[in-house]
Amino acid sequence: MVWIYGRNSESLTLETRYDNDAADYVLIIRRPNQTPQTERFADSAVFRERLVVLERDLEAEHWAQVGPPVFLKDGWRIS
Numbered sequence: 001m002v003w004i005y006g007r008n009s010e011s012l013t014l015e016t017r018y019d020n021d022a023a024d025y026v027l028i029i030r031r032p033n034q035t036p037q038t039e040r041f042a043d044s045a046v047f048r049e050r051l052v053v054l055e056r057d058l059e060a061e062h063w064a065q066v067g068p069p070v071f072l073k074d075g076w077r078i079s
Helices: 044-060
Strands: 002-007 010-019 024-030 037-041
Touching (some): 010 044
Antiparallel strands (some): 010 024
C-alpha cells in the first residue's frame, strides 16, 4: 500500500509491502529531496507499532494524508 502525505507544496509517500522471499515486512519512506529510507521488520507487531509511531511523528511535523491509500497489486504475503 502507498500513502501520500502533503505539507504546503511538498509531498511524502509511505509504502508498505511484504517481502515473501525474505519473510519481512517492508516500509519505504520517500521524503522530499532525500534518498528513500527502507526499514525491514520480521515481526508484524513491531511493524505495526513502527507505523503508529511514524504516523504520530508525521502529524507532529504537520503532514496530512492526501486521499485514501493506494493498494499495490503485489507486495503482500502469499499463503
